[in-house]
Amino acid sequence: MTTTAPILALKGITKRFPGVLANDRIDLALRPGEVHVLLGENGAGKSTIVAMLSGLIQPDSGRIEIEGRPVTIRSPRHALSLGIGTVFQHSMLVPSLTVAENLLLGAPWWRRPARREMAARLGEIAAGLGMAVRPEMRAGDLSLGEQQQAEILRALVRGGRVLILDESTSMLTPDGIAELGALMRRMAGQGLAILFITHKLGEAVSFGDRISVLKLGRKVGEIPPERIRGEETVGEVLEMMFGARTAGAADTAPPAPPRPGRRLVVEGLSLPARDGAPALEGISFDVAPGEILGIAGIDGNGQRELAEALAGQRRAGGRVLVDGRDLSAQGVGGRRRAGLRYLTDDRLGEGTVGAFPVSLNLVLKEVGAPPFWRAGLERRAVIDAHARDRVRAFDVRTPGVATPVGRLSGGNIQKVILARELVPGARVVVFSKPTYGLDLANARATHQRIRDLAAQGIAVVLISTDLEELLALSHRIAVMSGGRIAGIVANDAEARARIGRLMVGVAA
Amino acid sequence: MNTDARADGAGATGQGAVAAAALGALRAGLMAAVPILLALLLAGLLLMAFGKDPLAYYGYVVRRGLLSPSGLEQTLTRMAPLLLIAAGLIVAFRAGIWNLGIDGQFMLGALAAAASGPALSGVIPGWAVLTVAAGLGALAAMAWSVLPALLRAFQGVNEIITTLMMSFLGLSLANALVKLVFRDPATTVPQTRTLPVDERLPRLFETTVSSGLVIGLVAVVAVHLMMTRTAFGLRLRIVGAGPRAAVHAGLDLPWLTVAVFALSAALAGLAGAVDVLGVYGNIRADWNPGFGLVVIPVVFLARLNGFAAIGFVFLFSMLSIGGESAARRLGVPTVFTLVLVAIVLIVLAVAEWLDQRARARRA
């Protein structure tokens, strides 16, 4: 395989933010016909590269070359005109516009928006990809997965010669991932240069032609096409990223068996439909101490509502009991005190207050409680000490505990939430997509934490759209569909097939 | 203008901290002085365009607003209601609530105090008159904020519109009540009965400065400490910075929202009451000082920091007291003070931006 000349090249790119060196003399080349995978831990600086290539920010030093000529990418518009299309890590849709209208943004301002034509084109492209996006839906009413699909479609509709996908598979189903992978291959075949960012090494080796690895802002290695070879490559990448050929405990360890008893009992939970979210109807299940109950299902089938109803964020019908104690009348605080913890998947909007320092976000659910507050007065030293402690324990990459949490990379925000919720005293923990956006080492560490929790006798409800994750961790798996539990299956050899059937509405 | 925070946040010990604090103070002083001088220069050019001597004008402003003892006393007295309003706005804005109904709340507070004060005078002891009247002022304003509070807390109705509407209604209601219900029968002018001078809030020491100033200062500092150092204040700030995070963290969003409205309005009402009990003694129909329009930008310039707000309120009071005097002596229409204040506001905002950018660069 001969290497073609790059369309786009980064030469010695450096970018600093207050307290962080996000990119340190990075060299990177995107070639036509190649899928270039960018790997790296959370906060390694991947999205920073994306931001520079899409014109959102400019490098402090170094240069970007297009077809060998140095360019300054002044703005997103400029990037688009250079043929660089981007799907960003965080949603870039206008919630109050429909999907079609969102995709129309950018046409000359005096034009009449061609809504119908766009809808038709969208239908075509989506169908070819096995995606089901309704062009007339308001973007804000879509699930995160659907939003991600819409954004991928936007990049495709626009066309161009460079396509950047920043963790675009994180919300897709296994089938969706496979289809996106196939699409990337087809497009590369047509001469497009693709930059693909993911945390899943499997995706990297199966879709990628070339792999670059970042660590702490520096590029620590590149694997050219001729050296990409399945498992072997994975090991090589792990070594580059973590300095070891394995990252934490292997994910295959079977969970310890649960203990007898019913720690969490849910009886007839129900909730009316709201804002495009489905109603919950008659949800009942129970979880034993030490048991991990997985909740599978396509995003938007009531998982979020179930989690919020369990946590007490929404008043629901039915009963929730922990160790036999009825918590139905309790709010969030009462349930938390009773040992019920909920880790939301909405990190920035709900899980944290972006403008507040890491330190305060770590005690966000303890406001007013000792030892952080005494007689209602804040004890900064205690809060900060606690924060430094948690930051160390969970390896949160942050310039300091006073840094606003919103400035951290997505994965590190997730670690802040984990660090906050997994404090002593938990009896039941509800996880919602706990490893979404986490790098491999952190994902594995989180999985290990979940197992450890179970081993301590804590009941775990694990909501995830990642079937592999569920199969690796759960004792039993419930499948949600349309706001109901379609069925609960034991995690055995048959599980994968039965879950698939339940998801599409066929009895297992 | 944020020296306090930087000074206490420095965390260093010993001489280094002292030196840093001194440097910080110096910087803040410069930060405030340079733009103000620039604003004065701009306004001065305007004066020259109108054929007036800017140096003479500023000489009068400073002499009256700052240097002459009685002028300074007036400046300090005028600060009282502004400080209380600033305190009320800081609570609301930090909690993400746009209470723009300040003027109506202020008027109803003033009316409650003006209606009850003179009526109670002689019935109960003087200190009790003042306490009850001030309390009623705060309560009246609080009551006026209940509807916007409930609408916002339980229906999600945007409070900008509701508070503005309630403000217009409150102003009209206060007027109607002065004319129809609380009118002093002894005078042809529609105004309430007057609280005698010696029964008003005591003056400070031997001056004419009303002790309302102390109430205002205490309120601003208390609010600042509450918002930055207490659990309750933090809850309010969480509501302001991330309402969804607040729900997730189990905070009682509706109740906290109502509490914010109540507290903010109470302070605005107290401002009205203190102004009546400390200075005016009564209120007239059709009176509306419209303090909201100056205090709102001042509070934002202060970045919702109580200590900085005190500084800005002082500056504003000085300009308005000194400006009135200077305008008279120089034969410039009094509205020139408005222009001066406007230029100062805008130039300070620009300077603040430049400062932040410079700081970001250095970091």
Next chain:
Amino acid sequence: LAAEVKAIAILTPEEGTDYGWNQQGIEAARKAGEITGVEVMVAQGLGYGDVRPTLRELAEEGADLMIAHASGYNTAAPEIARETKVPVAIVDTPEALTPGLIADYTLSGHEGAYLAGVMAAKMTRTGKVGIVVSGEPPSWNSQSAAFALGVRSVNDKVEVIYAVIGPAAYSDAAGGKRVTESVIAAGADIIFGQGNGSSFGMLQAVETRKAVDGGKVLFIDVIGDKTPIDKGHLLTSVVWDITPVYVAMIEDLRADRFGTRSYAIGLKDDSVRLLKTPQVPDDVWAEVMAVREKIVSGEIEVPAIFDATEVRKLMTRVEG
């Protein structure tokens, strides 16, 4: 021992360029100063807020008398007088008289307004006259009431249409024009207008609208003399000359009599008088002057009605 009076000060809520209350006050103070040989300090455009700072400053600067020329200042000024021992003159508050310290001058042009009403009733072609005010302060109320009484004294079939622009619409010129236009459309061909900035809007309406009979609409002004800016629609004005009042105050101060009496203006000494413009026919003028004599002699007594509700009662038309 007669007090020495070297300087007096006058405080007005708005600039003295309104051809009205503020301008008349300031000009009168200046004239009185000339007559009595004292210096006059003018503090204008002070608004309706707290004037205590300015009062204190003027006292410090050596004013021997401070004229607080706005009803809104009548609480503050006596307080500062007691505090600084500088005599003050206030309006609309006769009960505040305090020897040596506080004097009241209650200015009401109601006698003049009565005459204006007489004139309007004699000159209306449509049988309807209008009163437009931008607010309802007592001094305007008394003139509105007297105007209506004057109209009725001539012909109680003439309708008096009364309209307030808004509770505090002093600078609402657009409102003044709009309301005046409505009143003209309702049939009025003579408008008795009272307002500050808004009165210029009234004037504009009168100049640009035809009466229902197709003829010219005339305007009756108060307090000041708008002749310099008239375009032929000014019928008359109830002009107030406050100079005698201020002169008397200064003299009383010098004679240590200050604060023992209230001052007023009236037809008798021409401190209230009607303006004769070319619009007024000589015969009408003569008839109006005859009524003036009767008021001066006491044969006709014009009541001063300050209360807004009472004023409105006068406007409800009597079925003929």
Next chain:
Amino acid sequence: MLTEAFLAALLYGAVTAAVPLLLAGLGEQMSEKAGVLNIGIEGMMIAGAFAGFFVAYHSGSLWAGFGGGILAGMAVALVMALLCVGLGLNQIVIGIGLTLGFEGLTALMHHFLFSRTYPRLPAAEALAIPLLDRIPVLGGALFNHPPVVYLAVLAVPGMAFLYRRTQLGLNLQAAGDRPAALDVAGVDVTATRFAAVLTTGAFAGLGGAYLACVGAGIFVPFVTNGAGFMGIVLAMLARGRPVWVLAGAMLFGICLALTTAAQVAGVNLPTDVIQMLPFLAVMVMLVLFGRRASLPAALGIPYERGAR
């Protein structure tokens, strides 16, 4: 007493009073849609009022006056746009600063130029709409106005078309709801907001000029009397729909006319009470239907590209 001519005059007055509110509201709506809380609109109006009057008076042409008003409004808007959109300064501080400053400045100019002579304009020439103007009462009230009034009303469907049927409408909404999304779609957020603020200035300036030249026929200090702030209220109530701005403006105009009607008909109600009617009506509406009034998510927040 309630003759046809009088009723027509009342309604005519209601329209006259509503037009500046309508223009202010439509202008403000544009800024708000794009995410700029334009508190400086009162300043733009008063600048437009002064400049409009000044030009109309000296040129003798009302249209020149409107042009002058629009330019002056846009000049103030340009300052606001440079500071708040360009530099991202606090919109409240600058907005109120501009309002205070131009209220003061125009009062000063009035003092030096007009306060001795109080020049007034002749009546604005009306354009009767053939046939329609013969409808009893309504004809005279609604169809016999200066042409600019019809233009103001026509702006309502115009703006509605712009918002719903053009890309610019989408751009504005995106700029107000999630500017970053607009930016990465290749549309300059700053330019979009700039255009919106300048348009607001044009509307507000025209509204002010109309108020001074047609509504009052004269400029006096503070002549706008809070019309700009009413425009802000109307824009917020209208939830992005121009036709609701028109409805709101007419509600206020009619309430003002009702005040006069009640007085002329001899109904003895204090003005303060009647004055409360439109606000009461709005509050009642908010209590009954005011669920989740939706304002643009990024309203009042400066956009900074690439910021976290």
